[in-house]
Amino acid sequence: MVRNEYGKIISIEQAASYITDGCSLMVGGFGGVGSPPSLLQAIIEKGVRELTLICNDTAFPHLGVGPLICEGRVKKAIVSHIGSNPIAGQRLHDGTLDVEFCPQGVLVERIRAGGAGLGGILVDIGVDHEWLAAGKQVIEVDGKRFLLELPLTADVSIVYAKKADPFGNLIYDKSARNTNPLVAMAGTITIAEVEEIVPLGALDPEAIVTPGVFVHYIVQSNGVNWKWIWEESASPNGQRKN
């Protein structure tokens, strides 16, 4: 029997109350894999608007953060790509969605910096790239040029994990880990949706990926309510027309 000894285990409805109009929302996941399905569903149902979304990508139209984009709940997205969600492309073109593109590795490192309390990071990715470097401070260290990239944090971070204990210690499942440990660190409030809540002491301290100190609330997942992209399409191996 799991005891809610830290008061962190709450209902999905209670969790959704932390996500309000105009807030910044950071979401774990990569192409929808590892995004928290029940929390995202609750946010849609609650009707929250004007969100600033920070996520690896805009997923696919019907899964992950995709529906938030498709239903017009997001005013600005900070992501590395939108290619798998054509509605995001349409909204970008018709001006109903503002997109700040960030190279994937820079994006996750900015999130990590936000979660780690750093003031910025120096990266040489795109330092000579007119579009990416535009408006950014260049800092020279030992004769090498770097862009100063700023940390990212959010009012609320939502992540998906395989198991949590009542303190919020998290372990993940295979490639569904992706951006989740980083996103978990970067929220002012972090909510973890998990497949299973286990008693305190049931997780091996050596195996814990996200220490519970980063996690404010835990909700029990209802499971994925979408069809995966590979369940719908006959195309194997992730082949897409280029």
Add this chain to the structure above:
Amino acid sequence: MDMGRERIAKRAAQELMDGMVVNLGIGIPSLIPNFLGDKRIFFQAENGVLGIGKSPSKGKEDANLCNAAGYPVTVVSGASYFDSATAFAMIRKGLIDVTVLGGLQVSEKGDLANWMVPGKRVPGVGGGMELAQKTKKVIVVMSHVSKDNEPKIVSTCTLPLTARRCVNLIITDRAVIEVTDEGLLLTEVMAPYDVEDVVRYTAAPLRIAASLKRVE
């Protein structure tokens, strides 16, 4: 399946050696594992897997074990899972031996454009910039010409760049071209095309290798 794409993938597979750590882009690169024979390659994916194996058989897919394109994969013995920041640490530190990426344009200096067509498609760069800029060897696989029959190998890219001077080798349905300090070097021509075809549909100066191979 378009035979041109298969042929490009098969040729690119020859560049991958036993023991290498390799990152494959989406599209044509994803066909490469079909042509590796017994070679043991550690495939890395940006979402956080090192040691991707074959595609699972139907019904054996695991939604939590996917490649960077969101499609199910398996892992080989010795594989590891990690977060995306660690995935990009490997990339930026130069630990990836080869990346094979799709391309929209490659310039004679090895500049790569593969992430957007202004006014048409703005998919975003994903992890392409890091891979192009930091991988030891960057191979671009693409059709030799666009759908409008325009050369994709050019003197100067007109599309927004992914990274400058990053491409080492270009493999198309018509040719294999090395990017060298002295410019582009044509090393292989794929039948039924001949050198004249390749030169005509390449909008950049091409030197012809003395050891030029004709591939049937």
